């Protein structure tokens with residue numbers, strides 16, 4: 001049975017990417033060695049890491065003012081690395097609180113300096129992106145931190161704040177490369193790979209080089225952006241498997257036609273699901289319409305019993321990972337880049353059928 005995995009992360013990978021990885025796992029391009037057995041400083045892996053970087057630069061249209069780094073420790077380690085590197089003593093950083101991940105970033109940053117929560121949607125249970133026109137930014141803030149897609153609540157920015165001369169930093173873990181963005185609007189972008197780009201174990205960091213140059217001297221080597229920039233992410237042994245998979249996934253995005261094409265596909269996938277939710281009086285999407293995520297689509301059924309039944313029946317039909325995050329309940333369909341339209345259509349057929357049998 002074909003299984004469509006709607007899990008929030010680690011999430012589905014493109015089937016053709018997994019087939020290539022499967023083949024190259026035991027014998028990488030005729031070398032007689034598997035991709036995980038070769039030196040990170042040998043010519044084969046050098047080609048892999050350079051291809052990963054050049055694919056990312058090409059797809060996201062990244063200029064030479066920015067460095068592209070591959071770092072371990074997950075997006076959660078970036079919650080600490082960002083303030084350690086970019087929040088000087090005595091300065092204040094602005095954070096928008098749009099949910100659990102944003103709050104974790106805030107909590108961590110508070111260990112390093114003054115944090116101003118410039119906007120929040122906590123009062124409405126994070127059912128929207130904090131309304132930008134009501135934000136209270138700090139004059140001359142060290143940076144502004146946002147979470148572009150809120151994986152747990154199913155909300156997403158559909159327009160970014162104008163941060164002026166304040167560098168904007170975004171946690172894009174759950175919508176990186178799902179749409180066209182202008183990298184020049186940001187000082188730093190980070191994303192754990194395990195949702196849209198590959199396996200867990202590697203974080204993509206895109207950072208404006210002049211910002212990295214502001215880092216204080218006394219930061220541990222492995223926690224300093226400059227180390228990764230200077231050594232092209234090869235100061236020590238990098239997460240080779242994650243970088244390899246990132247190269248394959250970005251090759252795949254290029255073959256599809258780039259982020260314009262990916263964005264159109266993601267638009268169609270999310271539109272058909274939201275259409276059903278809007279049409280139905282059985283399913284209910286709790287998110288404010290202008291904040292709806294195209295990556296994580298959350299909905300409720302009339303009762304928790306029906307939600308349990310929904311998740312179980314869907315799994316029997318090969319649609320897994322639909323249970324909402326434990327902190328909010330309900331159903332969540334994560335439809336990242338690798339989820340084909342056919343998977344969304346299968347879910348819609350099931351939802352229509354389930355509704356007719358249970359309402």
Ligand SMILES: *Cc1c(COP(=O)(O)O)cnc(C)c1O
Nearest residue numbers: 074075076101151171173174192
């Ligand atoms: C999943 C997720 C994280 C946590 O990522 P780790 O790599 O597990 O640390 C952080 N931010 C967002 C937006 C996420 O979706």
